[in-house]
Amino acid sequence: MSMITFLIDTIGSLFVMAILLRFILQLVKADFYNPISQAIVKVTSPLLNPLRKLIPGFGGMDIAALVLAFIVQGVFVAIKMKVLGYMTLPLGTISVLTFYFLLKTLLDLYTFALIIMVIASWVAPGSYNPGLMLLHQITEPLCSRVRRILPPMGGLDFSVMVVMLGIFFLKEHLLPNIIRIGMPGIM
Secondary structure, three states: OHHHHHHHHHHHHHHHHHHHHHHHHHHOOOOOOOHHHHHHHHHHHHHHHHHHHHOOOEOOEOHHHHHHHHHHHHHHHHHHHHHOOOOOOOHHHHHHHHHHHHHHHHHHHHHHHHHHHHHHHHHOOOOOOHHHHHHHHHHHHHHHHHHHHOOOEOOEOOHHHHHHHHHHHHHHHHHHHHHHHHOOOOO
């Protein structure tokens, strides 16, 4: 059973992460000529394009991508719960778990992106790589907001550390409360 749940988690997380990346890439107006962006578009388009006909975008946000991420995450949560032996769960419970896992995936995505950016700045500062360019385009909107508030510290950029602390705070305080509120008695 654990190997099956591992496969379900892995496949579900990767696909949901691709959908969330597509949403973020459009939100931050990233370079869609980047080969990684084009791969994400190709992977997500078969499910996303039909949904876009039903759900229009709003204010530069691809609402259809968020809805698709929620649906796909919900399907994988339901499958995983079934494999783990739970009987049919109420729709509200599945919705709370789906929201929890979506938010956790989004926070994990930003955590990994920031860590990779920091390591790359130590190992190969100023180098061009399509993956690094994409990660920079994804993380820069958050880091630049922090830089506006945080004064310069002698050439050191602490914005990534502040954003990471914010992500860890959300993981420690927001995520458990989502489960506590939505599913009392679980935690």
